[in-house]
Amino acid sequence: MKSSQGRTIVVDGDACPVKKEIAAVARNFGIPVVMVSSYNHVLKGEEGVTVVQVDSGDQSADLYIANHISAGDIVLTQDYGLAALALGKRCSALSFRGKVYEDSEMDFILEGRHAKAVERRRGHYSKGPKPITAEEKIFFQHKLTKLLTLLQENVQL
Numbered sequence: 098m099k100s101s102q103g104r105t106i107v108v109d110g111d112a113c114p115v116k117k118e119i120a121a122v123a124r125n126f127g128i129p130v131v132m133v134s135s136y137n138h139v140l141k142g143e144e145g146v147t148v149v150q151v152d153s154g155d156q157s158a159d160l161y162i163a164n165h166i167s168a169g170d171i172v173l174t175q176d177y178g179l180a181a182l183a184l185g186k187r188c189s190a191l192s193f194r195g196k197v198y199e200d201s202e203m204d205f206i207l208e209g210r211h212a213k214a215v216e217r218r219r220g221h222y223s224k225g226p227k228p229i230t231a232e233e234k235i236f237f238q239h240k241l242t243k244l245l246t247l248l249q250e251n252v253q254l
Contacts (some may be wrong), residue, residue, distance in 0.1 A: 109174035110134035114176040114229040115193050119147050126245045133158045195240035
């Protein structure tokens with residue numbers, strides 16, 4: 098499922114706190130959304146939003162997304178590894194808090210992820226991310242709108 102511009106917004110939906118915001122922005126741009134989640138999470142499709150359920154394996158949603166995205170798609174995820182894969186496939190990638198992932202910073206981000214994984218294996222656990230605030234949801238919506246506007250303008254050149 099692609100838009101008239103050949104784009105789809107693909108969402109790593111398991112822990113996505115901005116589903117409503119994504120659907121609203123996508124409708125304004127006429128871009129279809131595919132929300133991918135495991136069977137452990139119940140997501141509802143709506144106008145312009147297709148839900149794909151995958152098995153509950155640790156990386157099942159990420160693997161599905163990596164195997165079904167193509168250049169020009171927009172991937173929304175908190176997972177740095179998936180963001181790196183998306184950038185490698187010439188997709189845009191954005192976090193649920195509105196951070197645009199860039200190729201130039203992925204090595205640094207992935208090194209940090211690896212260092213934290215090493216610490217966890219040693220028994221040192223940190224707190225998870227703070228719950229997303231209403232202001233962060235608005236910021237995310239603004240960043241997604243800006244990204245889609247820029248992509249739309251480049252297509253029309």
